[in-house]
Amino acid sequence: MIAETGHFALVLALVIALVQGILPLIGAQRGHQPWVALAAPAAGAQFVFVAIAFSCLTVGYLTSDFSIVNVAENSHSAKPLLYKISGVWGNHEGSLLLWILILALFGAMVALFGRNLPPDLRARVLAIQGLIGVGFLLFILFTSNPFGRLDPPPLDGQGLNPLLQDPGLAFHPPFLYLGYVGLSVSFSFAIAALIEGRIDPAWARWVRPWTLVAWCFLTGGIALGSWWAYYELGWGGWWFWDPVENASFMPWLVATALLHSAIVVEKRDALKSWTILLAIIAFSFSLLGTFLVRSGVLNSVHAFATDPSRGIFVLIFLFLVTGGALALYAFRAPTMQAGGLFAPISREGGLVLNNLLLTTAAATVLLGTLYPLFLDALSGEKVSVGPPYFNATFIPLMTPLILLMAVGPLLTWKRADAGAALARLKAALVAAAVIAGIAWWLLADGPVLALLGMALFAWLAVGVLVELAERLRLFRVPFRDSWRRARLQPRAAYGMTIAHLGMAFIILGITASETWQSESLTVMRPGESVELGGYSFTFDGARSARGPNYDTIEGDFIVRKDSRLVARMKAETRTFSNPPMQTTEAAIRPTAFADLYVVIGEPDGRGGYATRIYYKPLVSWIWFGALVMMLGGFVSLSDRRLRIGAPRQRQAVAGAVPAE
Amino acid sequence: MTRKRKRLYLVIGSVAALFVAAGIVLTTFEDNLVFFYSPSDLQEKGVDEDRRFRLGGLVEEGSVVRDGVVTTFRVTDLAESVPVTYTGMLPDLFREGQGVVAEGKLDGAGVFVASNVLAKHDENYMPPEVAEALKKTGQWQGGTQ
Numbered sequence: 194m195i196a197e198t199g200h201f202a203l204v205l206a207l208v209i210a211l212v213q214g215i216l217p218l219i220g221a222q223r224g225h226q227p228w229v230a231l232a233a234p235a236a237g238a239q240f241v242f243v244a245i246a247f248s249c250l251t252v253g254y255l256t257s258d259f260s261i262v263n264v265a266e267n268s269h270s271a272k273p274l275l276y277k278i279s280g281v282w283g284n285h286e287g288s289l290l291l292w293i294l295i296l297a298l299f300g301a302m303v304a305l306f307g308r309n310l311p312p313d314l315r316a317r318v319l320a321i322q323g324l325i326g327v328g329f330l331l332f333i334l335f336t337s338n339p340f341g342r343l344d345p346p347p348l349d350g351q352g353l354n355p356l357l358q359d360p361g362l363a364f365h366p367p368f369l370y371l372g373y374v375g376l377s378v379s380f381s382f383a384i385a386a387l388i389e390g391r392i393d394p395a396w397a398r399w400v401r402p403w404t405l406v407a408w409c410f411l412t413g414g415i416a417l418g419s420w421w422a423y424y425e426l427g428w429g430g431w432w433f434w435d436p437v438e439n440a441s442f443m444p445w446l447v448a449t450a451l452l453h454s455a456i457v458v459e460k461r462d463a464l465k466s467w468t469i470l471l472a473i474i475a476f477s478f479s480l481l482g483t484f485l486v487r488s489g490v491l492n493s494v495h496a497f498a499t500d501p502s503r504g505i506f507v508l509i510f511l512f513l514v515t516g517g518a519l520a521l522y523a524f525r526a527p528t529m530q531a532g533g534l535f536a537p538i539s540r541e542g543g544l545v546l547n548n549l550l551l552t553t554a555a556a557t558v559l560l561g562t563l564y565p566l567f568l569d570a571l572s573g574e575k576v577s578v579g580p581p582y583f584n585a586t587f588i589p590l591m592t593p594l595i596l597l598m599a600v601g602p603l604l605t606w607k608r609a610d611a612g613a614a615l616a617r618l619k620a621a622l623v624a625a626a627v628i629a630g631i632a633w634w635l636l637a638d639g640p641v642l643a644l645l646g647m648a649l650f651a652w653l654a655v656g657v658l659v660e661l662a663e664r665l666r667l668f669r670v671p672f673r674d675s676w677r678r679a680r681l682q683p684r685a686a687y688g689m690t691i692a693h694l695g696m697a698f699i700i701l702g703i704t705a706s707e708t709w710q711s712e713s714l715t716v717m718r719p720g721e722s723v724e725l726g727g728y729s730f731t732f733d734g735a736r737s738a739r740g741p742n743y744d745t746i747e748g749d750f751i752v753r754k755d756s757r758l759v760a761r762m763k764a765e766t767r768t769f770s771n772p773p774m775q776t777t778e779a780a781i782r783p784t785a786f787a788d789l790y791v792v793i794g795e796p797d798g799r800g801g802y803a804t805r806i807y808y809k810p811l812v813s814w815i816w817f818g819a820l821v822m823m824l825g826g827f828v829s830l831s832d833r834r835l836r837i838g839a840p841r842q843r844q845a846v847a848g849a850v851p852a853e
Numbered sequence: 854m855t856r857k858r859k860r861l862y863l864v865i866g867s868v869a870a871l872f873v874a875a876g877i878v879l880t881t882f883e884d885n886l887v888f889f890y891s892p893s894d895l896q897e898k899g900v901d902e903d904r905r906f907r908l909g910g911l912v913e914e915g916s917v918v919r920d921g922v923v924t925t926f927r928v929t930d931l932a933e934s935v936p937v938t939y940t941g942m943l944p945d946l947f948r949e950g951q952g953v954v955a956e957g958k959l960d961g962a963g964v965f966v967a968s969n970v971l972a973k974h975d976e977n978y979m980p981p982e983v984a985e986a987l988k989k990t991g992q993w994q995g996g997t998q
Contacts, residue, residue: 557877714922714941766945
């Protein structure tokens, strides 16, 4: 009964989404108010029915109802409770349902928080959201029904892929989807603006919080995925330029560009059609990511067992959405009135350069990701594009971007004095030189990239702090005045400072862990030791044990530094029976300056075990930096001026608003 | 600054950025394409010693020999097979008779020195390249893919 209720709720949601997608559009065009007013309640109702469907599937998983095909194929009665819940989205149908749930949630939130929007704009935005919902509801109902029944039901389910039985999985997909789907709101706002043919600073203020929410969750979702790969796959790496990773990284790059160009629309009424285009591209990349993952064209942990009709459906949907949006853009964008003028060296100029670099970076990632697919389709030749390509294209693009990140916020709007801005960055330049010098001394004749990375870190970190000090006039006015200024600064300005600092931390983590990492790969017998990074790792034997739904071999390692006990570490190899599979549980011990990382592998049959030990300096700063970036986003979001719906249309641009 | 001048700068800036990016992309792209070959392809076409590529097929039954952290095995598409040596820890699902994709280079003696053996994430999952290579030699028996 529960499955049928869920299925029926989904069909109802589809009908409501159709109403939400069509009537308000016509109503807004013809000035028919009752139809315009329909949009908000429809968005709420759609969310309620999708939520009912999602709850039904969750109940199916919780009660291990194996008469539902989806539950029987992806769950098992012996699975711990957390993974019964997260297992709901650990498969194609369930994760699609989660996607739709989040889409409907965003629609309902726009309806709820958008009360101050002009009614026509709100109706159009919600209608576009509704139409996207129609596409995905058709997709799930016709190709990926999660509520199919099985007769007779099996005694037990086939279990969840053990790699996915991890707390990381419980959060990684929802975060990523909140990011992907959140970009649909910016997209809907862009399309609504194109239909109305009007974009002004107020529009940018309405869109910015939604882009910011999506960007924060996307940042968090990507970081979680990277962290999960780091500790669960046992390879010691944290980013592989895997096509699926790229699929989430491209929307992030474009969303970052969008976030910055929307500021120019908001403050200076310029770059309007470019911002619209970015909003369209950002969501198109989200859909492209969905297509890459769902169609099974990629070989990856994310590729669920596939069915070609699904890939074709998403591809058609992608063409309709992107093609339709771009056609509308080509038709309407020329009618938009260009706004504020600016000199090439100005805050706007800096942001334009930021946008150029970010979108070019997204384009190179796109080429590297899609080229193998095209070559396969055209010539049948199988190739892959590896990390060397991405490193070779990314580093030259990111270096100027990071140099610019310290300068840009110091430039004034309209026309700026580059010399004055650079003069203020003297401290950053000195810091960069000193750090690069120290790195050079530590490395003797080490890789140049390490020096570059450390110098960029110092330049950016100090540059960000210099900008903050400038804003507070620290050390130039009495401290009491600086404190007063500090309290009057808008939160959005602090958000920028925090997020940019997060970027500096990421650079530090990447550079340090790539440069000063050391590793050992040996067969170890009990009692044997390995020296690494100033630590001594002694293998203290291995034993078998039993977990809730797996058998495990636990290897104990005693870590000492200068004969002082630092830690006992326990690395595991787990063997699951449902489905039959092994996973590696790396033992990771973060210390003040580095991660110690131990993996135990196959026994050699003579009492020894293959072991791999890494010493990874500052690697956790990568994820810490991403967390800081996300925090910066949320701080900016809490800014009162950006409170959703707060700005009035055509409000005078706030006077001397400081850097942002 | 007139509107035209501004637009001109923008266009020049974007074109310059595009050129630089295209230059980098084109010079690095060719060198970093990693082709996929099955053991039969290797027999037919031959590959330069210094060229990195991916080798895919099944791990031949009874061919796996472990010596400490060095593993040697043969990759087969059931028509031809290639000896492989790998130093490191094999992915959890590395088994005789299962699909495998390895990345590396040939040494002078025709042994494939793998620097990376790709993990299969799921018991039932066959890398699509491997499935296709097996189909070509007429050895594919799997029904559902």
